[in-house]
Amino acid sequence: MDALTALHNRVSTGKLVEPAPNEQQRQNIFRAALRAADHACLRPWRFLMVEGQERERLGEIFLKAAEQSEGVPLTEAQRQRTLxxxxxxxxxxxAITRLQEHPKVPHLEQHMSTAGAVQAMLTAAYAEGVGVYWRTGPLANNPQVAQGLGLAENERIDGFIYCGTPDKAARQAPDLQVDDFFSQWKAN
Incomplete structure (x- = not known):
């Protein structure tokens, strides 16, 4: 698939099954991340891969974090859904951003670089036929999840990218009109 086709047609795939991306697909997806815009070449991003039985351990981390953040016991249904x-x-x-002090690159821009890396991975995955979607939410910002994953004090989770084989054909990308989002600025 050529780059413009992937960029114009990429969509998230919500229903994913085995198998996970193979080694060749992973390398292409990962290499795409390394081309993200990166002011001062800080390379503020890093990525952890969670698969196999480690996903169950991540579920336990999610559950512990959810129980403590709610302040009340979760119902059994909530517990099972979280696990x-x-x-x-x-x-x-x-997706993790390693925040660094830099006189010209604020923390927000470092997060944006990580987001650019994630977007590149999503597009590369689409081009490779791999289904993906990006999730954030309260667990991405939960300090207990960060601790459970072994993040350093200066690291923040920018999201969880779920990857697998699409369970069904990808939906068609919405036909958005460029003129609805782009206009020429004219000085007064």
């Missing part, structure tokens, strides 16, 4: 979250895909990539 099963990482089982939605055979591979989860945790």
């Amino acid at each position: 099963a979250m990482p089982l939605r895909a055979p591979l989860i990539i945790v």
Whole structure:
């Protein structure tokens, strides 16, 4: 698939099954991340891969974090749903920003670089026929999840990228009109 086709047609795939991306697909997806815009070449991103039985351990981390953040016991249904979250895909990539002090590159821009790396991975995955979707939410910002994953004090989770084989054909990308989002600025 050529680059413009992938960029114009990429969509998230919500229903993912085994197998996870193979080694060749992974390398192409990972290499795409390394081309993200990166002011001062800080390379603020890093990624953890969670698969196999480690997904169950991640579910336990999610459950512990959810129980403590709620302040009240979760129902059994909530507990089971939380434990099963990482089982939605055979591979989860945790996108992490390593925040660095830099006089010209604020923390926000470092997060944006990580987001650019994630977007590049999503597009590369689409081009490779791999289904993916990006999740954030309260667990991405939960300090207990960060601790459970072994993050350093200066690291933040920017999302969980769920990867696998699409369970069905990808939906068609919406036909958005360029003129609805782009206009020429004219000085007064």
